[in-house]
Amino acid sequence: MNVLKLILQHRRLSAGLAIAVVTAALLQVTNTNPAVSQTLALTAYEAPSDPGVDPEAGIWKDISGVNVPLSAQAGSYVAGGSVKMVKAQALHFDGKLFVRVSWADATDDSSTTKVQDFADAVALEFPQSATAAVPSICMGQADSAVNIWQWRADSNNGVRDPNVAYTNALVDMYPSTEALFYTARAANNPFAQLDRGAVQSLYSKAFGELHTLDFQEVQGLGTRTGDGWAVVFERKFDTGRAGHALFAPSTNMDMAFAVWDGSQDERNGKKAVSQFVNLSIAAAPAVTGGGDQTRTIIFAAGLGIGLVLIGGGLAIYGYRENGD
Amino acid sequence: MPDVYNWQLGRNMDYRFETGKQQRQFAAVFNINRCIACQTCTMACKSTWTFSPGQELMWWNNVETKPYGGYPQHWDTKILDLQEQANPGKQTWDPNKKDAKSAPYGTFEGKTIFETADGVNQMATGYIPSEEEWKAPNIFEDAATKYSKEGVSLPEHSGWFFYLQRICNHCTYPACVAACPRNAAYKREEDGIVLIDQNRCRGYRKCVEACPYKKSMYRPSTRTSEKCIGCYPRVEGSDPLTHGLPMETRCMTACIGKIRLQGLVKVGADGQWLEDRQNPLYYLVHVAKIALPLYPQFGTQPNVYYIPPRWVPRNYLEQMFGPGVQSAIDAYTNPSRETLAVLQLFRATQEIVFSYKVEPGPKTMELTVAGQKRELFNDTVVGYDSNGKEIVRVSVDEPLIERPDRFTLNTI
Numbered sequence: 001m002n003v004l005k006l007i008l009q010h011r012r013l014s015a016g017l018a019i020a021v022v023t024a025a026l027l028q029v030t031n032t033n034p035a036v037s038q039t040l041a042l043t044a045y046e047a048p049s050d051p052g053v054d055p056e057a058g059i060w061k062d063i064s065g066v067n068v069p070l071s072a073q074a075g076s077y078v079a080g081g082s083v084k085m086v087k088a089q090a091l092h093f094d095g096k097l098f099v100r101v102s103w104a105d106a107t108d109d110s111s112t113t114k115v116q117d118f119a120d121a122v123a124l125e126f127p128q129s130a131t132a133a134v135p136s137i138c139m140g141q142a143d144s145a146v147n148i149w150q151w152r153a154d155s156n157n158g159v160r161d162p163n164v165a166y167t168n169a170l171v172d173m174y175p176s177t178e179a180l181f182y183t184a185r186a187a188n189n190p191f192a193q194l195d196r197g198a199v200q201s202l203y204s205k206a207f208g209e210l211h212t213l214d215f216q217e218v219q220g221l222g223t224r225t226g227d228g229w230a231v232v233f234e235r236k237f238d239t240g241r242a243g244h245a246l247f248a249p250s251t252n253m254d255m256a257f258a259v260w261d262g263s264q265d266e267r268n269g270k271k272a273v274s275q276f277v278n279l280s281i282a283a284a285p286a287v288t289g290g291g292d293q294t295r296t297i298i299f300a301a302g303l304g305i306g307l308v309l310i311g312g313g314l315a316i317y318g319y320r321e322n323g324d
Numbered sequence: 325m326p327d328v329y330n331w332q333l334g335r336n337m338d339y340r341f342e343t344g345k346q347q348r349q350f351a352a353v354f355n356i357n358r359c360i361a362c363q364t365c366t367m368a369c370k371s372t373w374t375f376s377p378g379q380e381l382m383w384w385n386n387v388e389t390k391p392y393g394g395y396p397q398h399w400d401t402k403i404l405d406l407q408e409q410a411n412p413g414k415q416t417w418d419p420n421k422k423d424a425k426s427a428p429y430g431t432f433e434g435k436t437i438f439e440t441a442d443g444v445n446q447m448a449t450g451y452i453p454s455e456e457e458w459k460a461p462n463i464f465e466d467a468a469t470k471y472s473k474e475g476v477s478l479p480e481h482s483g484w485f486f487y488l489q490r491i492c493n494h495c496t497y498p499a500c501v502a503a504c505p506r507n508a509a510y511k512r513e514e515d516g517i518v519l520i521d522q523n524r525c526r527g528y529r530k531c532v533e534a535c536p537y538k539k540s541m542y543r544p545s546t547r548t549s550e551k552c553i554g555c556y557p558r559v560e561g562s563d564p565l566t567h568g569l570p571m572e573t574r575c576m577t578a579c580i581g582k583i584r585l586q587g588l589v590k591v592g593a594d595g596q597w598l599e600d601r602q603n604p605l606y607y608l609v610h611v612a613k614i615a616l617p618l619y620p621q622f623g624t625q626p627n628v629y630y631i632p633p634r635w636v637p638r639n640y641l642e643q644m645f646g647p648g649v650q651s652a653i654d655a656y657t658n659p660s661r662e663t664l665a666v667l668q669l670f671r672a673t674q675e676i677v678f679s680y681k682v683e684p685g686p687k688t689m690e691l692t693v694a695g696q697k698r699e700l701f702n703d704t705v706v707g708y709d710s711n712g713k714e715i716v717r718v719s720v721d722e723p724l725i726e727r728p729d730r731f732t733l734n735t736i
C-alpha cells in the first residue's frame with residue numbers, strides 16, 4: 001500500500017524508471033545496439049591454419065565476432081536498409097586477411113537473369129590509403145578514397161546466358177557469340193566479364209565514381225546458411241599495388257559494411273550500411289575452442305545497464321525537481 | 325536543379341542537366357497512316373544490333389498495335405496511371421496558351437515525370453517492367469476495339485486500331501540520362517543521340533525504370549543495360565556506301581511503306597530547334613505542324629514525331645500526341661502543295677536530306693476531299709545533302725511509264 005502511494009505521489013520517478021527498464025529489456029531481447037557501432041572493434045587474430053574462403057570452415061564456429069548494426073544509407077538519399085545486422089568475424093594467416101560476414105536474408109537472390117531481379121550482395125569498405133585523412137564513409141572523398149570489396153550472389157553463381165539459365169529455351173541460332181557481340185564485355189566493362197569470381201575490388205572518391213581496380217586480388221565465396229548468407233573475403237595484407245588497402249599485423253584499420261537485399265530491389269545506393277568499425281589485426285593467435293561469444297550481447301548488456309543508470313538518474317532528478 | 329525550356333509543353337521545367345552544348349539533334353517523322361506493320365524495320369534493327377545471347381527479348385525498334393498492344397505490355401498506360409495517381413485530375417493542357425514557335429500545342433499544366441518524382445530517390449517517375457512484359461513485341465496484333473457490322477468511315481472509325489512504330493526518342497531531356505547514378509547514360513553533343521556507355525554501366529536498371537518509353541533494356545548476359553544507338557555509325561557517315569556523308573538508320577531505310585524520314589536538325593543554346601525553314605523535318609514539325617511528339621506530357625521532349633492516324637478517335641490521339649492532333653490531321657488530309665511535295669522525300673534516299681527545294685509543276689487534277697475542292701500539282705521536290713549537293717529528286721505524280729506491247733527481251 002505504501003509502495004502504491006509512493007508511485008502515485010512520484011509519478012515522474014516511476015515513469016522514468018519504467019522507461020529505462022523497458023528500454024534495457026528491449027535492447028537485450030532484440031539484440032540491437034543502435035549507437036555504439038562507431039566504437040565496435042573487430043579483432044583479426046592469427047589462425048592456426050589456413051581458413052580458406054569456405055564460409056563453412058570449422059574454425060569460424062570457434063572464434064568470436066561482432067554484430068554490426070546497419071541502417072538505410074543516408075549519404076546521398078535515404079534508401080534501403082532491409083538488412084539490420086551483420087555478424088563479422090576476422091582472422092589472418094600467412095600474411096592474408098580473412099573476413100567472414102553473415103546475415104539473415106530469407107530470399108536467395110542469386111540470379112539476375114530477369115530484368116526485375118537484383119542480387120544479394122555485401123561489401124567491405126576500407127580507406128584506400130592509411131596515410132590520408134579518414135575518408136567519408138559514403139563512397140570516399142576527393143582527397144581520401146576508399147577501397148571496396150563487393151561480393152555478389154549472382155557473381156558467386158557465375159554469369160550465364162539466358163539460354164543456359166532457361167534450359168528449355170528455343171533459340172534458332174546465334175550467328176556470332178564472340179566477345180565482340182557482348183558489347184559491355186568487348187568494351188572492357190569489368191562487371192560484364194566472365195569468370196571474374198564472386199568478389200570485385202573497387203575504389204571510389206565520390207558518389208557515382210565507383211571504379212574497378214585494374215588488378216583483382218580479393219578472393220571470396222558465399223554460401224546459403226539456414227536463414228541467410230555467409231561470405232568469406234580473403235586478401236593478402238599487402239598486394240604491392242597502389243590503391244589497394246594495406247594491412248599489417250599489430251595495426252588498426254577503419255572498416256565499414258554494406259548489405260543489399262536483392263528481393264527489395266536494393267542495388268547501387270539503396271542498401272544497408274554500418275558506421276566505421278575498428279579492425280585490429282592482432283599478432284596473437286586466435287583463442288579457439290571456447291565457442292562463438294559474439295560481443296554484441298556484452299555491448300547490449302552494458303548499454304542496457306548504462307541506460308538503466310541514466311534513466312534512474314533522470315528519474316531521481318525528476319523526483320527532486322518534483323519535490324522542489 | 326536547372327530550369328530548362330520544353331517547347332512541346334510550352335513552359336519551363338526542372339531537369340537534372342543544363343542544355344546548351346548540343347549542336348545538332350537526331351530527329352525523325354513517322355507517318356502512322358502509311359504503316360502496315362510488316363516489321364521490316366524491326367528485323368532490320370534486330371539483325372544489325374541485337375541478335376546475340378542476352379538480347380533475345382530486346383527490340384530497340386518495334387511496331388505495336390494500339391490501343392491494346394505494347395512492348396513492354398501496357399508501358400504507356402502504366403506510366404499515364406502513375407502520373408495520374410501522382411497528380412490526380414490535373415494532368416491537363418491549356419490549348420489556348422499558345423505561341424507559334426515556343427508553345428505550338430498550348431501549355432501543359434500538369435506535371436512531367438520529373439516533377440512527380442521526388443528528385444532524390446527517383447529522378448523520374450517510372451517502373452521496371454517484368455521479364456514477362458517484354459516477351460511479345462506486338463502482342464494483340466491487329467486487335468480492333470470492336471467489330472462494326474455496318475462498316476466504318478471517316479473522320480473517326482467506330483472500331484479501330486493502328487500501328488505505332490517505336491524506337492528510342494533520343495529525347496532532348498532524356499529520363500535515362502537523368503536517372504543514371506553513374507552518368508553512364510549520356511547524350512552526344514554532336515547529334516543528340518542518347519547512348520549508354522557499356523564500359524561504365526553496372527546494370528542498376530535506373531534507366532530501365534526511368535525511361536517512360538521503355539527503350540532502355542536490360543541484358544542479363546553482360547548484366548548491363550543497352551538501348552537503341554540511333555545507328556550512330558551511319559549517322560556519322562562511316563558507312564562506306566555514302567562516302568562519309570550522314571546516312572539514315574537501318575530501321576528508317578528498310579521501311580517498305582515509306583513512312584519514315586530521319587535527319588539531323590540544328591539546335592540552339594536553349595536546346596530548341598533553330599529556324600531552318602528548308603530542312604524537311606523542321607518544315608513538317610514546326611511549319612506544317614503535321615507531325616507531333618509521342619506523349620509530350622512525360623516531359624522528356626522526344627525527337628520522333630508522328631503524323632497521327634486519321635481514323636482514330638481524337639480523345640485517344642490527344643492523350644497520346646497532345647492537343648495538336650486535330651490541326652495535324654486537317655493539315656495532312658488537305659495538304660498544302662509544299663507539304664505534299666515534302667512527303668515525297670520519305671524513303672527517297674538513304675542519305676540524310678539536310679534541305680529541300682520545291683520546283684513548281686503543272687496542275688494535274690481537280691478533286692473534292694472531305695467536302696473541300698482541291699487542286700493537285702505535279703511539283704518536284706529536290707533534296708540536298710549536308711554539303712548542299714543534290715541527292716534526290718522526286719515528283720508528286722508518280723511517273724507513268726507505258727510499256728510497249730512487245731518486248732525484245734523476255735522480261736516480266
